[in-house]
Amino acid sequence: MKQLILIIGLLCWLLNTAWANEDERLARLPAEQQKIAAQMIEFMDRMDAKYFARIEALNGRLDFEGLITDTAYSSYDIQVARGPVIEKAGRMISAGKKTSPGRGDSVLAWSRFYSIDIHPKTPLVGMLHAAIVMQFFEDGRSFVGGWMGILPGTRIEEDLQALKLITNKQFEKYNKDPEIWRRAICEGTQGTVAEFRRRPACSGVSLYAQPVFPGDTEQSYVFAAELFDVFIDGFLNTVEKRATDSFTVADVLAQDEMRKRWLVDQLFSDPFSSKIVPFKIWSFANVPPVIKF
Numbered sequence: 698m699k700q701l702i703l704i705i706g707l708l709c710w711l712l713n714t715a716w717a718n719e720d721e722r723l724a725r726l727p728a729e730q731q732k733i734a735a736q737m738i739e740f741m742d743r744m745d746a747k748y749f750a751r752i753e754a755l756n757g758r759l760d761f762e763g764l765i766t767d768t769a770y771s772s773y774d775i776q777v778a779r780g781p782v783i784e785k786a787g788r789m790i791s792a793g794k795k796t797s798p799g800r801g802d803s804v805l806a807w808s809r810f811y812s813i814d815i816h817p818k819t820p821l822v823g824m825l826h827a828a829i830v831m832q833f834f835e836d837g838r839s840f841v842g843g844w845m846g847i848l849p850g851t852r853i854e855e856d857l858q859a860l861k862l863i864t865n866k867q868f869e870k871y872n873k874d875p876e877i878w879r880r881a882i883c884e885g886t887q888g889t890v891a892e893f894r895r896r897p898a899c900s901g902v903s904l905y906a907q908p909v910f911p912g913d914t915e916q917s918y919v920f921a922a923e924l925f926d927v928f929i930d931g932f933l934n935t936v937e938k939r940a941t942d943s944f945t946v947a948d949v950l951a952q953d954e955m956r957k958r959w960l961v962d963q964l965f966s967d968p969f970s971s972k973i974v975p976f977k978i979w980s981f982a983n984v985p986p987v988i989k990f
Contacts, residue, residue: 720792722807730833733915734807737831740922741790741811747926748786748813749778751933755940756780764981770797770973771810775982782940784818787982793832797973803834813929814983820952821939822856823849823898824959824985825932829925831918841908841917845928846882846901848959850951851944856935860900863931867924873909881906888968895962896955901928956985 723734753759757780764775774790793808812828829843847860868875881903885894902924910916963970963979970979 726807726833730807730839733918734831734833736918737809741809744811744813744926745788748929752778752780752783752786755782755933755937764978766978768975770794773978775978777981779986782818782936783815785816785986787814788812789982797969803836803838806833806835808832812982815932816956816985817936817940819936819939819942820850820944820948821853821942822936823847823955825929826983827925827929829921839914841904841914841921843904843921843925844882845924846897846903847932848895848897848955850955851948852898856939857898857900859935860928860931863927864901864924867920867927871909871920875902878902878904878906890966893961893965895959895966953989956988957990960984960988
């Protein structure tokens with residue numbers, strides 16, 4: 698397993714290093730922004746190695762499917778793993794080329810979007826959606842955002858509260874109140890359509906609401922990256938704990954409804970998947986392995 702992890706890490710490093718070395722966008726950034734962008738690239742490499750290793754440990758193997766493609770707005774690298782415990786896990790890296798419609802008129806200088814979507818086989822644990830984005834613009838503006846949450850079918854309050862506690866501790870570490878960002882994950886942010894929106898637990902947060910540290914891109918990034926890591930760790934610990942627990946027909950029906958709702962969200966509510974990112978890209982990365990109507 699260690700050899701496979703090293704190979705995965707090397708492939709990820711080669712891909713991201715190629716983007717970093719060959720992309721003139723990065724070279725044109727001011728030195729301070731280059732430093733933060735390099736942190737983001739290293740973070741993506743590290744998360745790939747760490748979480749694909751955890752998925753391999755849970756599934757007993759690591760079977761990959763990949764997709765590398767481009768649109769007018771971004772280049773995409775997607776890796777998907779499937780198995781008996783983690784039924785599907787999709788990782789997406791997106792390198793932005795230009796500002797997406799509806800995102801202002803500033804010229805995009807450099808960006809990365811990194812997401813992990815995990816669908817456990819057990820209906821006792823919902824799906825995970827975790828994302829982090831970093832953007833620099835030619836007018837000097839920058840943005841760091843993200844979304845770390847769980848969409849439950851069957852609600853096991855003990856597990857949801859454990860993830861909420863992980864989130865709260867991250868905010869406490871930086872003397873921040875999570876209320877703004879928790880309200881954003883519960884209610885949605887600008888551009889989402891409430892009628893079709895996903896139904897997350899309020900255990901996590903949406904960092905798209907506003908920067909955690911306004912005016913301090915590096916500190917906002919450090920905060921988001923730390924929360925991304927500890928939240929996914931907590932989620933996979935829950936999967937491991939519940940993987941062999943018995944469940945009922947009602948639990949399966951609740952999972953089916955949750956999975957269908959996520960698809961509806963991506964088709965009709967999420968402003969990126971519904972309007973900007975092509976179906977073949979986002980569906981490969983994050984749609985559940987089975988959807989029932």
